[in-house]
Amino acid sequence: MCLAIPHTIVSISGHKSAIGRAGTVEVEVRTDLLENLSVGDIVLVHAGFAIEKLMSEEASEIEALWDTIRAFAEQ
Amino acid sequence: MKDTSANRVRLAARALEKLAGRPIKIMEVCGTHTVSIYRSGLRALLPEGFQLVSGPGCPVCVTSQGSIDTLVRLSGKEEIAIATYGDMVRVPGASLSLAQARAQGAAVHVVLSAAEALSLARKLQGKTVVFAGVGFETTAPATAAVVLEAERDGQENFLVLNLHKTVPAVLRILASDPELGLDGFLLPGHVSTILGLEPYRALAADHGMPCVVAGFEPDQVMAGLALLAAQRATGRFSVQSAYPQGVRPGGNERAKALLSLVFEESGAAWRGLGNLPGSGLTFREPYTRFDARVRLGLEDRETPEPAGCRCGDVLAGRIAPSDCPLFGVTCTPEEPVGPCMVSSEGSCAAAYRFGRRQVP
Numbered sequence: 001m002c003l004a005i006p007h008t009i010v011s012i013s014g015h016k017s018a019i020g021r022a023g024t025v026e027v028e029v030r031t032d033l034l035e036n037l038s039v040g041d042i043v044l045v046h047a048g049f050a051i052e053k054l055m056s057e058e059a060s061e062i063e064a065l066w067d068t069i070r071a072f073a074e075q
Numbered sequence: 076m077k078d079t080s081a082n083r084v085r086l087a088a089r090a091l092e093k094l095a096g097r098p099i100k101i102m103e104v105c106g107t108h109t110v111s112i113y114r115s116g117l118r119a120l121l122p123e124g125f126q127l128v129s130g131p132g133c134p135v136c137v138t139s140q141g142s143i144d145t146l147v148r149l150s151g152k153e154e155i156a157i158a159t160y161g162d163m164v165r166v167p168g169a170s171l172s173l174a175q176a177r178a179q180g181a182a183v184h185v186v187l188s189a190a191e192a193l194s195l196a197r198k199l200q201g202k203t204v205v206f207a208g209v210g211f212e213t214t215a216p217a218t219a220a221v222v223l224e225a226e227r228d229g230q231e232n233f234l235v236l237n238l239h240k241t242v243p244a245v246l247r248i249l250a251s252d253p254e255l256g257l258d259g260f261l262l263p264g265h266v267s268t269i270l271g272l273e274p275y276r277a278l279a280a281d282h283g284m285p286c287v288v289a290g291f292e293p294d295q296v297m298a299g300l301a302l303l304a305a306q307r308a309t310g311r312f313s314v315q316s317a318y319p320q321g322v323r324p325g326g327n328e329r330a331k332a333l334l335s336l337v338f339e340e341s342g343a344a345w346r347g348l349g350n351l352p353g354s355g356l357t358f359r360e361p362y363t364r365f366d367a368r369v370r371l372g373l374e375d376r377e378t379p380e381p382a383g384c385r386c387g388d389v390l391a392g393r394i395a396p397s398d399c400p401l402f403g404v405t406c407t408p409e410e411p412v413g414p415c416m417v418s419s420e421g422s423c424a425a426a427y428r429f430g431r432r433q434v435p
Contacts, residue, residue, distance in 0.1 A: 002105055002106070002107055002132070002134075002210070002211060002213040002214070002263055002264075002265045002266055002420075003107045003265070003291070003420075004213070004265045004268070004321070016220075030188070030190055030217070030220065032216075032217075032220040032329075032333070033216055033217075033220065033327060033329055033330040033333065034327075034329065035329060044265065044268065044321050046213050046214065046217075046265055047160070047187065047188045047189065047210070047213075047214050047217050048187055048188025048189070048190055048191065048217065049188065049190075049216070049217040049220070051213065051216070051265065051268050051269060051327060051330065052268045052321055052322075052323070052327055054320055054321060055319055055320045055321070057320070059319065059320075061319035062319055062320065065298060065317060065319065066078065066083060066086070066298070068302075069083075069086055069087050069090050069298055069301050069302075070086060070090075072090035072093055072094055072301060072305055073086050073087075073089035073090040073093060075093055
């Protein structure tokens, strides 16, 4: 139940709502829990509410994590 | 070699092999992790002696039998409509499940969000809608947001039976259980999206428990397990995140502010674990008019769990699903006895659907 599905924001539909797309499905997403959402942001949606903006897979934090794991694997 | 998810899984598996030492027992706290691990067959990649046990992170499963029976009882009242997330309706009650009550004419509505429950209250003006507020910190902020909306709109026929629970307190109890003998926690990704890393610090500092937040893709789970093994190998225990994609170190400040505006910490009744102090949420004073317990004068009555059902022991990591004598015999996803076989993220349902082909 704590699953959250990434959705891309395709439009801002209200003060506390936006339209999010996952695959080919578009749904209304409540945005009460996030500030400064923009069209194109990818958000995690849980039980109809966006709970966080998803960081790009290219982010340096993710690269650093896998560098650490690579170092363990190659030690 | 391109850094695909499959390559990353293999890389983390190699890291686990290199870090393997004495046997290690890790609890994956979140039911969604349990399902992901079973579905992807990751256990086959773990080194010998690396054991995973499922924890209490399935909100429907940890909802006490008394709470299920309270909902069923309420559903029998003409003036009440129940709004609940889907898995709750199939959990057997002492006499009926909510689904069976609905078949007998009770107004039981499955909703996908707390906002939908409030919309239902707007439509059903002749009834009082009681929303079964289950879920951990991932879900509770949405309930808080909707309560604020109900207050703003003066929606008097909307109540919440607050069954929300919080994760860090129950982990402190499990960490200090010598019989369990855990060596670390794979922490829930999306609970941590809200909480951040700070609330787990005491687990590492005071209980000597390695703690790593992980996402739900196979490579994200394996990254979490590799970091846990590394903490065990070095003896330096801390709270780390292997899920930077979805978790900021400070969590979601706005969601946390909403939570503490509407709710305060309380004890909560957990199936199999009893009443645990500091592990639940209750309404703060200005919002108690939305509290179904207050408005309907409900008392928390504990009722016995189904005879022979070992869900409580499964949730506490004390036994594996297949150790329950009912598992796969009289308790199946089609005819569940306990909630761990009902919920899509229950350990027993996951073990039944995916596990029997992999685990000897």
